[in-house]
Amino acid sequence: MAGRTAKAAAQGAAHHLTTDDGAPVVVRRSARRTRTVAAFWENGTAVIAIPARFTAAQEAEWVHKMVAKLHRQGERRAAAGRRRPATDAALAAHAAQLSAQYLGGRAQPTSVRWVSNQNSRWGSATPAEGTIRLSDKLRPMPQWVIDYVLLHELAHLLVAAHNAAFWKLLEAYPDTGRAKAFLEGVSFATGRGMAGPDTD
Template sequence: MARQPSPPRTQPSTQLTTDDGAPVLVRRSARRRRTVAAFWEDGTAVVAIPAHFSKAQESEWVGRMLEKLRMQGAKRSRGASRRPATDAALALHATELSAGYFGGRAVPTSVRWVSNQNSRWGSATPSDGTIRLSDKLRPMPQWVIDYVLLHELAHLLVAGHNAAFWQLLEAYPETVRAKAFLEGVSFASSRGLAAAAGCP
């Protein structure tokens, strides 16, 4: 039997742009079944949808996800200078991130800064819903802290680092950049160039 060609993974939308004129790219994936994600990639708004979606479903979800990206951008610009310094502020920020990226499904019972994590940036215990972030993250950029917090929130939904886990983090546009940043800090630390904890 002849193999059926797989649907194209990317589909440029030549007529569609964001409100501020950025290009929009619709990315179809056979691995996606029901989930839809939107993120920024090299200045392009990418909307990732299941390959089986109809044109009507594509149009509906692209509109929804572009609005979500717009709202997330507005939230980031309003809260760019607000850093979660206390455990209470960190817990509130975790709730906001869960709502923005996971539909509020990740619900931690507590989120706190800790000073005793020397080999990991953060940790989560799915059985009791607790999350701990290393205080070595405090001076780092907020988008890095947000990545680690989302990483631990994702563990409340998926315990391991399997495909389902990383698919959750696809929605966060700084995932690849933040991972590279933390790997660089860990590399420097291992050579005595800086004091930092290890990668999660």
């Protein structure tokens, strides 16, 4: 993939670049970008942003590198998806890992399980019993969203209310903001503005 992309760039055919799986590649030059190079997906197109001063050879080199990077990132995301905790035991083990990583291991649930009867919540916790339940509607969602909901419920084992102390616990997780926005979007799309599942 990357080799053919770089060759095409060297030949000055940047607007005809494609990845090995047929996705178009667009090179964007920016006068404001002086040294850094970025790569990202935009509506199914691989976009490579480079400094305007780059020569054709530099463009070819960086397109080669960055398309390969996008490919590796895609492989990692796919692998992460395959490693999603499918069973209750795997979910409990994953919860322990998240607690150790983001909550200092202080949240120690007695049980963590998937449930199919939660239609108004993404997850729920019972601090007095130390139990956590996640809606199986989360299963097809990105892992970083599932992790947010699981961390949300783990935090409830430490702080029951949605107060400042509770949200402070979630500051360490880098995807808290976008996960909340993602779930709000899903709820809106599902209910067309009506209240959807939530974390509690």
